[in-house]
Structures are given as structure tokens and as C-alpha cells.
Amino acid sequence: QVQLVEYGGGLVQAGGSLRLSCAVSGRAFSRYVMGWFRQAPGKERGLVSTITWSGGSTYYVDSVKGRFTISRDNAKTTVYLQMNSLEPEDTALYYCAAARRSYGGPLSVRAVDYWGQGTQVTVSS
Numbered sequence: 163q164v165q166l167v168e169y170g171g172g173l174v175q176a177g178g179s180l181r182l183s184c185a186v187s188g189r190a191f192s193r194y195v196m197g198w199f200r201q202a203p204g205k206e207r208g209l210v211s212t213i214t215w216s217g218g219s220t221y222y223v224d225s226v227k228g229r230f231t232i233s234r235d236n237a238k239t240t241v242y243l244q245m246n247s248l249e250p251e252d253t254a255l256y257y258c259a260a261a262r263r264s265y266g267g268p269l270s271v272r273a274v275d276y277w278g279q280g281t282q283v284t285v286s287s
Contacts, residue, residue: 164188164276166258171281174248178285182243184258184278192216194276195261196241197269198232200254200283207257212269213241219266225251248285255280 170182182198192215201207211232212221220232231244241258258278261269 164191164194164260166260166276166278168256168258168278168281171256171283173284173286176248176250176285176287178248179244179246180248180283181245182256182258182281182283184241184243186239186241186258186260191239191260192236193262193264195263195266195269196234197259197261197274198241198243199257199259199271199274200252201257201280202254205254207271209269209271210256211243212266214264214266216264221267221269245283248283250285250287252283253285254283256283 165187167185195214197212198210199207213232229247234241257280259274260276261273262275
């Protein structure tokens with residue numbers, strides 16, 4: 163069992179920055195790939211970024227490349243998503259996710275084994 167707790171969402175103006183954190187606990191979580199997903203009202207949940215615990219291999223969807231940075235702190239067992247140059251289109255409920263595999267790259271919703279409770283990010287224009 164893996165537990166995920168997100169925090170750090172909020173309201174920010176366009177062009178601003180936010181950092182999301184995901185505290186991870188549980189058994190053998192280092193064998194999981196970690197990801198951030200988001201879901202806007204009326205839209206499907208979609209992948210934002212992934213990272214592996216070992217090696218820190220990262221992946222980003224095109225819409226956030228160059229603006230978002232995913233990272234992890236192995237000692238604190240925490241995954242971060244630094245979001246810069248935020249746009250109103252980034253407004254969504256952001257979820258931390260864990261999937262039982264060791265390699266990075268794209269991650270589908272169906273492949274996720276554990277979800278956090280979600281944290282709201284709202285970007286005003």
C-alpha cells in the first residue's frame with residue numbers, strides 16, 4: 163500500500179508560479195514511477211509529467227515542457243512539480259499518482275495504482 167498526500171495548490175495570476183508537493187509513504191514505493199495528472203472541469207484526467215525514484219528519469223507532455231519541472235527528494239520521499247509561467251489553461255485539479263513499474267516515460271490513467279486526493283490550481287487571466 164502506498165499513500166500520497168498533495169499540497170501546494172492555490173490561486174495565482176497568469177505568468178505566476180506555484181510548487182506542488184506530494185508526500186509519499188508506504189511499502190516499496192521506490193519501485194514505483196511517480197506522476198502528476200490534472201483534470202479540468204468537463205475534461206478527462208490527463209498526464210502532466212512523470213519521474214522515477216532511481217535515476218530521476220523525467221517525462222513531460224508537450225503543453226508543459228519548458229514551464230513545469232518535476233523533481234523528487236529521496237530522503238524526504240517527496241515529489242514536486244514546479245510550475246512557472248502559468249496560464250489560465252493550466253487551471254485544474256492536480257493529482258499525484260504512483261504506478262508499479264520501474265521505468266519512466268508516459269503513464270496512462272489506467273496504469274496508475276494509487277492516487278492522491280488532489281489539489282486545486284486556479285490561474286486567473
